Amino acid sequence: MARRGTWLIVITLVISLILQVVPVPFEWRGFRPELVLLVLFYWVLALPQRIGVITAGLVGLSIDFLDGFAIGAAGAGASIGSLIILLNYQRIRQFDSLQQTFLIGLVLAIVLLVTQRLHGLLGYTADGLEFLYSVPVSMVLWIPIRNFLRGYRRYYEIA
């Protein structure tokens, strides 16, 4: 992984991890967008030959370590999500913004469902579908994040 721009990619992921734990009012926690996953999905979509399931798994694991319990749940979720994108990246790239937004929302929901179910299997349950509240918020943020990272990638010529 000593290719050009590896650190530039890592930096975006680290920043998104930090933003992920920015304190928000307690009642709004459920609406916190999944920034890390959005940034990860952008890189998978843009550089599928470099960023794949393994990177996704590692990024998911770092989310797990941030949460501090059920290490591996988000890792598994993120790997599955990135796999879906990897299998369809050529198609997704052709989508217009609206279609992409909905597709990313769908993938996010799948990731969160997998993670939540794994939490449930280990006994860390919380009833209801509140954990999906973050999906619409994340969907709104997808296009700005995509455009920003696209500019970033082109400026530093990461390929």
Place this chain on the structure above:
Amino acid sequence: MLGLCLILLISFREQPFFQRVRLITHDAVSVFYTVAASPVTAGRAVVSFFKSHRALRDENSRLQQENFLLRGQAQRLAAVVAENSRYRDLLNSAGSLDREVMVAEIIAVTADASRHILLLDKGSSHGVVQGQPLLGAEGLIGQIIMVGESTSRAIMISDSTHAVPVQVLRSGVRGLAEGTGEIDRLMVRHIAATTDIVEGDILVTSGLGGLFPPGYPVAEVVSIENVKGSAFAAVLSRPMVKLDRGRYVMLAMDVATKLNDLGAR
């Protein structure tokens, strides 16, 4: 990768080695939380720096009054403690009532919205141990579940994986207050439908299980519903402490010494 994650998922739960790994990563992770919270912390510092003279004077006089009142009450408490220890002597039972506490600041609430876990700015170097009860001004908040070098994680009583043995202050009925995953609701389990418990009853820690010291307020009963055909009543209560407010918590230190002595954890 998927398989690796699943293996990790199981091994982190069971293996002692991974527990150690988790403790090490905990310290690294708390850096993230501290960095993320730093704008807020700095903002607060700036705001408090520019607090007006008048506001400070008002606050000071209010605090002085409050302090005066509390000291008055503390005088009475001293007498009560003395009386209580005399009774305890008579009954030949040991146990002290005065508790040493340490104040910790809440750095963050963990990112996962379905869990109620706090990150505190005190760790093993300050004498925090696993299992230590966490108190607020009005009552019990939770307990320490993971201790790092200079930070620690605490689970709140409202987390859906947490339960605390309680007792109704008025009648002495025992029960188990379980977290529901909602910040203002605790479910009291296994209260028989005919039990003497009414709305407004205060639940205090019963001390059963030996983890929580007895006598700390936990919650207030808000509703009792007798479900037809069920042997138990559905008792809902509201934590005494506003769990989503406030920045400081107290750690009961004498319990820490006890837990250390036991060496069981």
